[in-house]
Amino acid sequence: MVLKGDAMELEEIIDAPEGREIKRALAVKMVRLGFKTKDICDLLEVSDAFVSKWKTVYEEKGAGALRLGYRGSAGFLTESQRNKLCFYLRDKPQVSLEGLRDIIKEWYGVVYQSKQSYYDVLKAAGFSWHRSQATNPKRDAEQVWHRRAELKKTGEPPLGDHR
Numbered sequence: 076m077v078l079k080g081d082a083m084e085l086e087e088i089i090d091a092p093e094g095r096e097i098k099r100a101l102a103v104k105m106v107r108l109g110f111k112t113k114d115i116c117d118l119l120e121v122s123d124a125f126v127s128k129w130k131t132v133y134e135e136k137g138a139g140a141l142r143l144g145y146r147g148s149a150g151f152l153t154e155s156q157r158n159k160l161c162f163y164l165r166d167k168p169q170v171s172l173e174g175l176r177d178i179i180k181e182w183y184g185v186v187y188q189s190k191q192s193y194y195d196v197l198k199a200a201g202f203s204w205h206r207s208q209a210t211n212p213k214r215d216a217e218q219v220w221h222r223r224a225e226l227k228k229t230g231e232p233p234l235g236d237h238r
Contacts, residue, residue, distance in 0.1 A: 099129045099141040106130050151185045151192075157199065164200035172197075 098119050105115045112123050132140045152160070160179065164170055175193050179185050187193060 093143075096142055098125075100138070102126045102129050103133045103141065151187070152179070152183060156183055157196065160196060161200040164197070164202065170197065170200075170202060 098121060102115055102119060102121065102125065105118075106112070106126065112126050115121070115126050116123055129141060150157075160182070163178075164175070172190065172193050175196060176186065179187075179193075179196070
């Protein structure tokens with residue numbers, strides 16, 4: 076006889092962090108044994124996207140990738156190379172994504188497939204890919220002063236002033 080509380084404890088165990096690893100491994104094993112995706116989803120209480128994702132991860136990276144906290148493969152740049160690059164970039168007033176790409180290719184022979192890798196390097200060097208320089212080089216102080224005076228006359232707050 077199964078009590079209602081016992082069933083809840085089973086679900087808590089299955090849904091525990093270690094249970095997620097088990098579900099991943101079971102989903103992959105069941106696919107490999109020829110089970111239908113719908114049956115796997117019903118039994119493990121997961122989506123078909125879950126089954127597909129972990130099957131693909133297993134095929135590409137092996138069983139270790141099914142574990143929680145999997146950290147992926149080693150990066151293309153060593154920590155020392157990345158630090159040298161960041162130190163070099165910190166002396167620059169601005170850096171374009173294309174310029175960074177060229178520097179990394181020239182120094183280390185590495186070309187990233189994803190722009191995100193370049194954004195990560197820029198962030199580590201203290202840049203933002205949203206804004207790669209601290210001030211607007213085209214700013215005209217006199218024009219700014221006139222605009223502020225005009226806004227004061229109309230009573231409209233300047234941009235960024237949230238009164």
